[in-house]
Amino acid sequence: EIVLTQSPGTLSLSPGERATLSCRASQIIFGSYLAWCQQKPGQAPRLLIYGASNRATGIPDRFSGSGSGTDFTLTISRLEPEDFAVYYCQQYGNSPWTFGQGTKVEIK
Amino acid sequence: QVQLQESGPGLVKPSQTLSLTCTVSGDSSSSGSYFWSWIRQPTGKGLEWIGHIHTSGSTNYNPSLKSRLTISVDTSKNQFSLRLSSVTAADTAVYYCARVSSNWPREDHWGQGTLVTVSS
Numbered sequence: 513e514i515v516l517t518q519s520p521g522t523l524s525l526s527p528g529e530r531a532t533l534s535c536r537a538s539q540i541i542f543g544s545y546l547a548w549c550q551q552k553p554g555q556a557p558r559l560l561i562y563g564a565s566n567r568a569t570g571i572p573d574r575f576s577g578s579g580s581g582t583d584f585t586l587t588i589s590r591l592e593p594e595d596f597a598v599y600y601c602q603q604y605g606n607s608p609w610t611f612g613q614g615t616k617v618e619i620k
Numbered sequence: 621q622v623q624l625q626e627s628g629p630g631l632v633k634p635s636q637t638l639s640l641t642c643t644v645s646g647d648s649s650s651s652g653s654y655f656w657s658w659i660r661q662p663t664g665k666g667l668e669w670i671g672h673i674h675t676s677g678s679t680n681y682n683p684s685l686k687s688r689l690t691i692s693v694d695t696s697k698n699q700f701s702l703r704l705s706s707v708t709a710a711d712t713a714v715y716y717c718a719r720v721s722s723n724w725p726r727e728d729h730w731g732q733g734t735l736v737t738v739s740s
Contacts, residue, residue, distance in 0.1 A: 513683065547726070556716055556733055557659075557667065562726035569727060600667055604720075608682050611667040 514538055514603050516612035524620040531588040533615045535601035540581050545605030548577055548586045551614075552597045560599075561586060591617070622647045624731035626717050632738050638704040642717030642731055645698065655680075655720040656693050656700040660713040661733070668713075673700065674722060707738045 515538040525531055535546065544564040549557040559568040561577035564584055574589045588595055596619050601612040628640035642656075657672035671681035673691045681689050685704065693700040704711060714733040721727045 549728075551667075556718075556730035558730075559726065559728040563724075566725065569725070602667075602669070607680050608671075609669045609680075611669060614666045 513608055514541065514606050514610050516601050516603060516610055518599075518601060518612035518615045520615060521613075522616045522618060524618050525591055526620045527591050527593055529591050531586075531591055531595070531617055533586040533588075533599055533617075535579075535584040535586070535612050537582040537584075537603060539606075541584075541603045542605035544580050545603060546577075546579070546584045547602045547604060548575075549600050549602065550595075550597045551600065557600065588617075593619075622719065622729045624717050624719060624729055626715060626731045626734040628734065628736070630735060630737060632707055632711075632736060633740050634708055634738055635706055638702070638707050638711060638736055638738070640702045640715055640717070640734065640736070641699050642701070643697075643699050644719065653722045655722055656691070657718045657720055658691060658702045659716045659718060660711075661716070662713045670702065670704075670715075672720070709738050712736065712738045 517536045519534045546564045548561040549559050551557040560571050560575050565577045576587045578585050596617050598614045598616045600614045623645045625643050632638045653675045655672040655674055658670040660668050671691050673679045673693050688705045690703040714735050716733045717731045719729045
């Protein structure tokens with residue numbers, strides 16, 4: 513089973529700042545099948561990025577993903593008030609699919 | 621617009637079987653290629669992938685749950701289901717169903733989630 517480790521656990525930033533979230537895998541993820549999703553309190557997660565770097569339908573271009581192999585990054589170029597949430601990475605290239613433990617982006 | 625809705629008991633007794641159904645509307649579940657998925661989230665904790673059934677009928681389960689788990693799909697009813705046997709308090713969580721496209725581009729549609737509590 514691939515273990516995904518996200519860092520930092522919490523990121524305290526102000527609106528307008530840049531957020532950089534990391535996701536490290538315990539082994540190479542086949543096909544760079546790595547996704548990022550956003551979850552707000554009381555809501556279901558929402559897909560942001562798939563295939564490491566592809567934005568899902570309707571996702572603003574301030575969200576970008578990069579990486580390959582075992583190291584992946586989600587970048588939010590300029591934080592909007594609605595971006596403060598918990599972010600999870602998920603690998604779906606190897607069975608079983610797994611999630612990281614999440615990074616909370618909070619208002620500083 | 622595709623919508624998913626979980627349904628089932630909100631309270632299950634220990635050692636019994638947890639059964640949930642996800643109903644898909646706004647699209648035909650008999651077309652396209654998808655992973656019909658279940659994910660859960662204990663209160664205040666992270667997401668755990670439970671498993672899925674592909675349109676082809678193949679299943680893929682979380683090894684930690686595999687011995688207790690069955691996921692099935694009924695395309696004629698636009699529904700898919702989860703059965704988890706011999707539950708304990710550790711199975712208390714919000715359970716989400718999701719439809720994940722298996723072709724490119726990936727598209728996910730999630731239900732709103734349903735809280736299932738395991739307690740006597």
